[in-house]
Amino acid sequence: MSGNWTEQHIPDQRGRVAIVTGANTGLGFETARMLAAHGATVVLAVRDVEKGRRAAARMTGDVTVQALDLTSLASIRSAAADLRAAHPRLDLLINNAGVMYTPKRATADGFELQFGTNHLGHFALTGLLLDRLLPVSGSRVVTVSSTGHRLRAAIHFDDLQWERSYSRVGAYGQSKLANLMFTYELQRRLARHGTTIAVAAHPGVSNTELVRNAPAPVRLPVTWLAPLLTQKPAMGALPTLRAATDPTVTGGQYYGPGGLGETRGHPTIVSSSRDSHDQATQRRLWTVSEQLTGVTFPAPVTTPSAISGREREG
Template identity: 75%
Template sequence: MKWTEQHIPRQDGRVAVITGANTGLGFETAKRLAERGAAVVLAVRDTEKGELAAARIDGDVSVRELDLTSLDSVRTAAAGLRATHPRIDLLINNAGVMYTQKQTTRDGFELQFGTNHLGHFAFTGLLLDLMLPVPGSRVVTVSSTGHRIRAAIHFDDLQWERSYGRAAAYGQSKLANLMFTYELQRRLAAHGTTTAVAAHPGVSNTELIRNSPPIARGLITWLAPVITQTAAAGALPTLRAATDPSVLGGQYYGPDGLAEVRGHPRLVTSSPDSYDLAVQQRLWAVSEDLTGVRFPVGRAVAVA
């Protein structure tokens, strides 16, 4: 079966919070969920752009300010959501930056690791207790095929203070997204209501490439008709991970085409490194220490 947007079930009565939803993959995800009846919250850094995006979506759509580069903003956004939404059915950790020059977040974290992983780690932890009582609730985190490229969790230099490579730093952040998903799912298993799932969009034609080196950006733009798909198509793996009733916790969805570059969403596998339990658990502990956020779920259940 080729899974398409037509397979998205009705979402009436469900609340979906989507980070980075004013453009690209996040916007397309929000649009489809709202069309199916979900109450959608666009959690975005620029609320003016968020309001413009919300105006282009038919349905119940609201905007919440969220700057993932600031833990203060993450805490404020989570507190605001807690005040207005007694339950959350879908949390889609979509926002991200890619191939940025060396920069740090407001809290001193390397920008890609701080935004893509630590910001979402903290945001999820601060909202998870609103999801645990909700049957069928899901945390969906968007990773990338970039998690395979020069990717490792560099515990000896997580913030790239000694040396910096934009592709390797991006790979680390996307690998962290997957490891976070797998560890979170094991911790959720004992609760039996909420699940954690990951997805990746293949190579989609979005604004995410804007920080790539000029030569790479030009090459991608030139080859776009062959090697990329639209943002609407790139959002489908996320939408399947979020809504397909057959999805199981701990799964990973991506395009079914050659090298998972484009195509219809299907179940895929991540790199061997991503399944390293010891590294997952160490990353979790380090992420708790760095963000100061503790999750309302205990240690993962033992795996035989």
């Protein structure tokens, strides 16, 4: 596609059902808003239902709210059960929610907060909903990573929960590297069956609430220089939206801003770190993630009668 990809390039989404996690503010809000504006049925999967309702009220289209706390496997299972009951088929699962540079804390299940929320929570949710996507032609799982996947990032299998020592930056980098490894491994598992695809995206440096947990030496300069260093959430959401809707996407790709060191600009295919493509580590992370969450993914089944959004609409 020539030229800069913008909101105007989003195809008609009527007949498609999209779930967006963390959609009551920032990037998730803009992602959900634009999908709904183009005709999708959108579910805001959020921890704070009241904030989610206020966000939904600011959108046009078919928008509902689902309680989802990614720091709790019980909440994830409950939300997945609700979503499965309400939506026999899904077109888009957008794993957008995340936390960044938090103080050392654990989830309800004892996972380090950033790894538990950003990776394990979305891993579990995807596994519990995947069979609703598999029969649907053109369905996608889009997971939001970050340029932070390159920053002091590794998968620390000897101390995944950072129990021996803790680094806010290192833990965040691990979680975002895990997002990419999950996407690449999921795409490899799906590729033989030709229906659902897995894609990753990152927003560049966007002016959102995500930095609120950063240490003051990081948070304050970013806040002061935000107009110069960051782009608006509506621009930051475009890589995710392109990954979710562009008909040229084939799966296993990574979208991010195309300008100024991937900090800002219109979305394009970008590269990820060499470590993110290590297939042995991807497979090991997948196995460990299944063990930690207790969620086993359904095996994709080739189906000649995959259901398109247009067929369902009629």
